[in-house]
Amino acid sequence: MQLLKDYILKNGRVVTDGLLKVDGFLNHQIDIGLFQNIGREFYNHFKNDNITKILTIEASGIGIACITAQYFDVPVLFAKKNSVKTQGENVYTADIASFTHGKNYSIRVSKDYLSPSDRILIIDDFLANGEAIQGLVNIAKQAGATVAGAAVVIEKGFQGGGDKLRAEGLNLLSLAIIESMDTSGKITFR
Amino acid sequence: MQLLKDYILKNGRVVTDGLLKVDGFLNHQIDIGLFQNIGREFYNHFKNDNITKILTIEASGIGIACITAQYFDVPVLFAKKNSVKTQGENVYTADIASFTHGKNYSIRVSKDYLSPSDRILIIDDFLANGEAIQGLVNIAKQAGATVAGAAVVIEKGFQGGGDKLRAEGLNLLSLAIIESMDTSGKITFR
Numbered sequence: 001m002q003l004l005k006d007y008i009l010k011n012g013r014v015v016t017d018g019l020l021k022v023d024g025f026l027n028h029q030i031d032i033g034l035f036q037n038i039g040r041e042f043y044n045h046f047k048n049d050n051i052t053k054i055l056t057i058e059a060s061g062i063g064i065a066c067i068t069a070q071y072f073d074v075p076v077l078f079a080k081k082n083s084v085k086t087q088g089e090n091v092y093t094a095d096i097a098s099f100t101h102g103k104n105y106s107i108r109v110s111k112d113y114l115s116p117s118d119r120i121l122i123i124d125d126f127l128a129n130g131e132a133i134q135g136l137v138n139i140a141k142q143a144g145a146t147v148a149g150a151a152v153v154i155e156k157g158f159q160g161g162g163d164k165l166r167a168e169g170l171n172l173l174s175l176a177i178i179e180s181m182d183t184s185g186k187i188t189f190r
Numbered sequence: 191m192q193l194l195k196d197y198i199l200k201n202g203r204v205v206t207d208g209l210l211k212v213d214g215f216l217n218h219q220i221d222i223g224l225f226q227n228i229g230r231e232f233y234n235h236f237k238n239d240n241i242t243k244i245l246t247i248e249a250s251g252i253g254i255a256c257i258t259a260q261y262f263d264v265p266v267l268f269a270k271k272n273s274v275k276t277q278g279e280n281v282y283t284a285d286i287a288s289f290t291h292g293k294n295y296s297i298r299v300s301k302d303y304l305s306p307s308d309r310i311l312i313i314d315d316f317l318a319n320g321e322a323i324q325g326l327v328n329i330a331k332q333a334g335a336t337v338a339g340a341a342v343v344i345e346k347g348f349q350g351g352g353d354k355l356r357a358e359g360l361n362l363l364s365l366a367i368i369e370s371m372d373t374s375g376k377i378t379f380r
Contacts, residue, residue, distance in 0.1 A: 015278075029303045030266040032259045059248035063266065066253040069222045076220040076253065088205075113219045 001041055001175040004153065005189055007034060014181045018128075018159065026153060027060035027125050035067040038175060042123065042151040043071035045173045049148040051121045053077055053114070055136050057107055064153060065123045072121070077114070079107035079136060092142045094135035107135050114143035122150040127174060130161025137170070149173065157190050191231055191365040194343065195379055197224060204371045208318075208349065216343060217250035217315050222257070228365060229258035232313065232341040235363045236262075239338040241311045243267055243304075245326050247297055251314045254343060258313060267304070269297035269326060282332045284325035297325050304333035312340040317364060320351025327360070339363065347380050 013021045025031040051072050056065035057079045065076045079094075091108040098105065114120075120140045124132055133150050140147045149171035155162045157177040165172050177190040203211045215221040241262050246255035247269045255266045269284075281298040288295065304310075310330045314322055323340050330337045339361035345352045347367040355362050367380040 023300060024302070028268065028270065028300060030256060030259070030268070032256060032263070032265065035256065036260070058250075059252060059268070059270070062249060062252040063256040063268075066220060066222060066225065066256050067260075069220070070226070070257075073222070075222065078218065078220070078249070078253075080218065080249070110213060110218060112214070 003037055004176050008176055009187060014183050014185060016183065020181060030063050035064055038064060038153055039068035039071050041175055042068045046121055046149055050119050051148055052118045053120055054123055055120050055140060056123045057132055057136060061124045064125055068123060077109065079109045081105050081107055092139045094138040096131045096135040109139050114145050116144035118145035119148045120145050121148055125153050127152040127155040127162050128159045130165050133165060193227055194366050198366055199377060204373050204375060206373065210371060220253050225254055225257040228254060228343060229261050231365055232258045233261035236311055236339055240309050241338055242308045243310055244313055245310050245330060246313045247322055247326060254315055255313045267299065269299045269329065271295050271297055282329045284328040286321045286325040299329050304335050306334035308335035309338045310335050311338055315343050317342040317345040317352050318349045320355050323355060
């Protein structure tokens with residue numbers, strides 16, 4: 001998606017090896033016009049897949065999931081990272097090692113909101129080692145739901161998570177795949 | 191907002207004293223059609239206030255903030271609860287005591303994305319003791335920005351946070367104010 005690549009080249013900054021700062025438009029401040037364009041791209045790719053629900057993970061997946069859900073006219077369900085008083089124990093869980101946060105954590109989804117008749121589109125802002133997507137696939141499968149595919153905004157191709165998920169047969173759409181980048185500011189797309 | 195009250199009465203559940211479970215449509219699974227209606231209500235109330243940015247807090251404020259931002263055509267900025275590698279130390283911070291999560295935490299907003307020329311609309315899903323809104327007001331003021339108002343979906347009126355904020359002069363819009371509720375299932379709106 002050329003518009004997104006332009007945003008990354010103009011506003012992104014390689015902070016350290018493997019770490020791309022795009023918090024001016026993607027995961028801290030959010031450019032809603034860009035998100036609408038991204039949502040339409042996701043919709044065009046998956047519109048014939050009979051999606052019944054969008055599954056994402058807090059926090060930075062929620063915005064893009066909600067904007068995208070409007071085009072599919074389906075609910076969003078977001079996995080929680082922290083246990084909250086209202087959620088109870090009736091949950092599916094999966095363990096995730098996060099690259100960006102530098103720690104491991106569990107995600108939780110209430111069993112009430114996934115069923116075997118669901119056809120799930122997984123959405124996230126970033127794909128690095130693929131652990132978050134894998135955890136969401138895992139949770140959808142625990143519920144007996146079908147994972148129709150996954151859509152991410154930026155894939156860090158050099159970390160290999162996307163290729164691993166594709167090799168496992170996941171229908172994965174990444175709107176920008178970064179093949180390499182370095183702190184001099186050079187970013188190369190696949 | 192009658193549609194919202196109907197949702198609360200039909201799908202909400204009083205779990206324990208003071209704790210309302212609305213995760214079927216508001217803060218775990220998200221009903222996007224309802225969010226669009228909420229966003230339009232927020233817009234109608236604040237459309238003449240020259241809002242330049244919507245400020246919210248992760249995680250469950252993000253969805254409603256993003257849907258609402260479309261009507262104002264402004265960016266969303268969400269305060270982070272956890273330090274992430276890409277954020278650095280160039281941040282405004284505020285401390286918050288959470289009712290729902292039962293613990294204290296700090297929120298962080300990069301200084302890059304707030305300026306004295308900003309007119310901020312604060313958005314959140316819930317207002318209980320008002321600490322989260324107060325923290326966001328605090329951060330906006332650190333940046334010298336103007337807080338034009340705050341809009342929340344559900345206010346738990348009996349916890350007093352909303353009345354305290356109103357007494358301090360905040361232009362606060364709550365689409366449903368719960369005056370009382372108990373575990374028998376009875377919910378009374380103000």
